[in-house]
Amino acid sequence: MNEEYIKELNLNSEHEYKLIKSESKDRGRLDSDYETYEEYDQEGNLVRTFTIKDATEKYPPFSRTISFA
Structure with a gap:
């Protein structure tokens, strides 16, 4: 799991996350x-299953959004 996702989405850093x-x-x-x-x-x-959306604009200013989908 990407540390940036854990921080941005307030996930429990002591839990294990398996990409499926x-x-x-x-x-x-x-x-x-x-x-x-x-x-x-x-x-x-197993606590839960969830999906993360990591979206980046293709044109300036190239903003990025990380959220639950």
């Missing part, structure tokens, strides 16, 4: 990456 799906979409002004993770607690129990 990744895809990219190119639409209009945005280049978006979607990553789906399974989150496991310290005991190895």
Whole structure:
């Protein structure tokens, strides 16, 4: 799991995150990456499954947004 995602989305840094799906979409002004993770607690129990959207504008000012999809 990207440390930037953990910080930006307030995820529990003590949990383990397993990437289960990744895809990219190119639409209009945005280049978006979607990553789906399974989150496991310290005991190895599945807590939840969630998707993160990491979108960057293709043209100046090239802003970037990280959010839950």
